[in-house]
Amino acid sequence: MNLTVREALLAFRRAPLLSALSVTTIAFSLFVLSLFGLVAVNLQNALRRVAERVEIVAYVLPGTPAETITLALKDIEAFPEVAAATFVSEDEALTRAKTELVEFRDVLRELEHNPLPASIEVKLKPAFRDAEHVNPVADRLRGFGFVDDVRFGRDWVEKLDRLRQLAAAVGIVVGAAFAGVAIIIIGTTIRMAVLQRSREIAIMRLVGATDGFVRRPFLLQGAMKGLLGGLVAVGLSYGAYALIDRVLIQVSFFTHEQSLVIVGFGTLIGLMGSLLSVGRHLRRV
């Protein structure tokens, strides 16, 4: 086996407790980050589903002539944001209500007068399904004289979006704090390893080892701890996900790419910790 790899692996045997501590802190910091990540990912999914249904409904004043509406539909469909615009007459609205609102079917059947207004349902193109684009379209619809009122799920979308951003932000802040602690702990273990092996390092240098060569096992060791920590974090997150999915609500897990990013981030933390520590301490031995 390569000397660098052998030395890096030996570190786990030389200081098993400290190594376990490093791996655990990295795993824990990434686990926290991952939990918030899971919340964000699931909110994002929910948002996407809602966004797909984002429709703007423009209620039409009673007695608007059919030609006016036909002309308006053409205008609306010509908006760059709009995918489709459909007219729903009073009768269609009632029929739909009867099939969709089963609970009220009897009530609706008893009605002598149809209370539901006619409306124009506007579907936006996928790229424009957000608050920023919905508002101006709604305003433009309000500009039509026959439009009584305009509704869309803006509040909902915005709240969900804010929640997702909050989850992501909290996750990043808390995760970064733990990552900082992990870097410090990794740095400390590297420092102890360097001091413990100062005699050996001095001999390596004496026989002509480059600084890079002396440093490499320590960096590899840090990266391996980070990698392990990342794997443990993904494993823990999967456990948490499976539990929530089974007993609480149906949720989704990270994609393979997202899991890889977590493991990669762990490796980076490990590498950072050792990189920040090893140069400083090697200079002293």
Added chain:
Amino acid sequence: MIKFTSVFKAFPKGGLALKDISFHVAKGEFAFLTGHSGAGKSTVLKLIYADERPTGGEVRVSGFNVAELRQRDIPMLRRRLGIVFQDFRLLEDRTAEENVAFTLEVTGARRNGIAARVMRVLTQVGLAAKAQAYPRELSGGEQQRVAIARALVNEPTVLLADEPTGNLDERATRGVFQLLRDINASGTAVVMATHDLDLVRQAPYRVIELQEGAVVYDSAVDEPRGDAAPAS
């Protein structure tokens, strides 16, 4: 090969360790560095292997200028040198063979040649039979032979020895000294710091004597002197 020109060395807290030292050791030469404890012998050797830098003057070692050597070029200088110490400096958790192989691994030698090269130098120092022994299973003389094998395995042009017999009894001293002479006879220059004047008198080699950081006698330039002359 090794050339000191008006070299000064001052330590931040410790005053002047070397004062205006000049000498030249030629290729294949054997030179003793003698002098009292604290005279500056180890400091001279450290300047040669760039463990310390001169604070004045010029130190040249096989083409390298030690004062101006970049940090990352120091390993390249050391790979041309073999270094042996009084306290052997072997790795306790490695066998004799592994201690020697370590040098090659650390300098990135090709793996398939290592075993053969290690056995060749262990045979040269007469320790082939103890290749699998750990340092604690070897006598002082044997440990020093392992250290010499380690110094030789990179085929250095100069072997530096800082009191290599300082921890050895008379018999082991003679053995190690003879080994160094053999190594020198095969073409490697040797610079050996010692205060064992019996050893110095035994051989017709170059003697550079230091006293409080200055060269007070150099057999290459000064008149030969009687046995009684060097203070011990």
